[in-house]
Structure formats: C-alpha cells, structure tokens
Amino acid sequence: MTLAASPLRCFYAIFVATLLLIAPANAIKFEIQAYRYPPAKCIWNTARKGELVIVTANVGPGEGQRLDVEIVDSGPEKNVYLNKRGIVGEARFAITAHNDEGDVGVCFRNYLDVAEGGKPKTRVIDLDVDIGADAVDYNAIANQESLSALETEMRKLEGVVKEIVDELNYLKKREERFQSTNMSTHSRVQTFAWFTLFSLVGLGIWQIFHLRAFFKRKYLID
Incomplete structure (x- = not known):
C-alpha cells in the first residue's frame, strides 16, 4: 500500500x-x-x-x-x-x-x-x-x-x-461573441457592397438614358 x-x-x-x-x-x-x-x-x-x-x-x-x-x-x-x-x-x-x-x-x-x-x-x-x-x-x-x-x-x-x-x-464565450461580431460585420459589409454595386449600375443606366435624351434634343442621334 x-x-x-x-x-x-x-x-x-x-x-x-x-x-x-x-x-x-x-x-x-x-x-x-x-x-x-x-x-x-x-x-x-x-x-x-x-x-x-x-x-x-x-x-x-x-x-x-x-x-x-x-x-x-x-x-x-x-x-x-x-x-x-x-x-x-x-x-x-x-x-x-x-x-x-x-x-x-x-x-x-x-x-x-x-x-x-x-x-x-x-x-x-x-x-x-x-x-x-x-x-x-x-x-x-x-x-x-x-x-x-x-x-x-x-x-x-x-x-x-x-x-x-x-x-x-x-475564453470560449469571448470567442463565440467575437465570431458573432465578425459574422455580423461580414454581413453588413456584404450588404453595403451589393448596395454600392446596384447603385453604380442604376447610376450608369440613368446616365445612358440621360445622354440619349440630350443627344436627341441636339439632333445628334435619331
């Protein structure tokens, strides 16, 4: 023993x-x-x-x-x-x-x-x-x-x-909170990127129609 x-x-x-x-x-x-x-x-x-x-x-x-x-x-x-x-x-x-x-x-x-x-x-x-x-x-x-x-x-x-x-x-709880914050930030950045992309596409289409109307008023195009 x-x-x-x-x-x-x-x-x-x-x-x-x-x-x-x-x-x-x-x-x-x-x-x-x-x-x-x-x-x-x-x-x-x-x-x-x-x-x-x-x-x-x-x-x-x-x-x-x-x-x-x-x-x-x-x-x-x-x-x-x-x-x-x-x-x-x-x-x-x-x-x-x-x-x-x-x-x-x-x-x-x-x-x-x-x-x-x-x-x-x-x-x-x-x-x-x-x-x-x-x-x-x-x-x-x-x-x-x-x-x-x-x-x-x-x-x-x-x-x-x-x-x-x-x-x-x-530490596990902190990691989970940081991961949640990271995912939330990633989602917001992704949403902002899509909003910026759609805004640029919309602005480009608007410029095309605006220039087309301007050229028509000046009789530069039919």
Whole structure:
C-alpha cells in the first residue's frame, strides 16, 4: 500500500507544483511619494464576476504622511468596493468582484500632512493580491474539516482546476461573441457592397438614358 501510494502522491505533488509555478504572481513592492494633493497609484489585476479578491498591504513607516487606499474596478459602473483612510502596518481587505469583465484596481494616495522643504518623503508598500483559488485559506479549511496534507493539496488542486475550467469557458464565450461580431460585420459589409454595386449600375443606366435624351434634343442621334 505504501509503495503504491507513494508514486501517486509524488504525481499529485508535481502536478500541483507545476500549476502553482504557471500561476501569475500578484505580489509587488514599491515606493510611493507623499504630496499635498497626491495622484492615485493603482495596481490592476484581472478578476471576473463572483471571484474572491484578498488584498494584503504591508505599509512601511512614514512620518508626516497619511496613506489612503481605494479598491475599484474598470467596469462601466466604476464600482468602489472599499475606501480606507490612514492605513498603517499590515492591512488585509477582502472583496468580491461584481464586474463581468475587466480589472480590479488597488489605488493608493500618499498625503503629506505637513508641508516641509528638503528631501521628498516616501514610504514603502508591500502589496499582495490573491484572486480566486489563491485567495482561499486552505489551512483554515483543513483545520475545520480535519483534512490530511494530501487531502488539502487535492482541495487546492480542485480549486485551481475549477479556475482553469472557468477561464476556458470564459475564453470560449469571448470567442463565440467575437465570431458573432465578425459574422455580423461580414454581413453588413456584404450588404453595403451589393448596395454600392446596384447603385453604380442604376447610376450608369440613368446616365445612358440621360445622354440619349440630350443627344436627341441636339439632333445628334435619331
């Protein structure tokens, strides 16, 4: 039993590791400068409707600075999911995307509380955005349901595979929509081409009859 289960366990471990390696990394570390009227610095990630988005921001120290965060999407409605002022240290936010298509943006504004001369003030932000299966806390699920390590990995694999299937279905729907748009455009272009052709033929026939009548009035032809 042990020898038979070992290769299977290795296969699952390798497969999960491969999926995790090809998954996009959503962690970023950057500096943001403080201004009296700061522009928004936004980090965008793709998230479909109904997906869970976990945002973890580790904000470095910044004397005389106030950091505000806003989570929005790029949809036509411009949904604002969250707006927090004066975040410090480690902050964690969870939202569910409402937009069918588009991105979710985490926007920061670093306000300078006191205007001082000299060197510009900045602070460091370590941002981590987990979306979909990556946002699920499988350790909490394992503790709650008393899952073994292999069962936990299988649950993770199930979530990743479901996400891949959803992505493929989404791409299929987009392909069908693009194909429908392509066929509609082709039909309109074809209709316009036939209209142009019939218009040119009609205009040519009209010119023939018009010139014939003109020549008859001038007695150039019988």
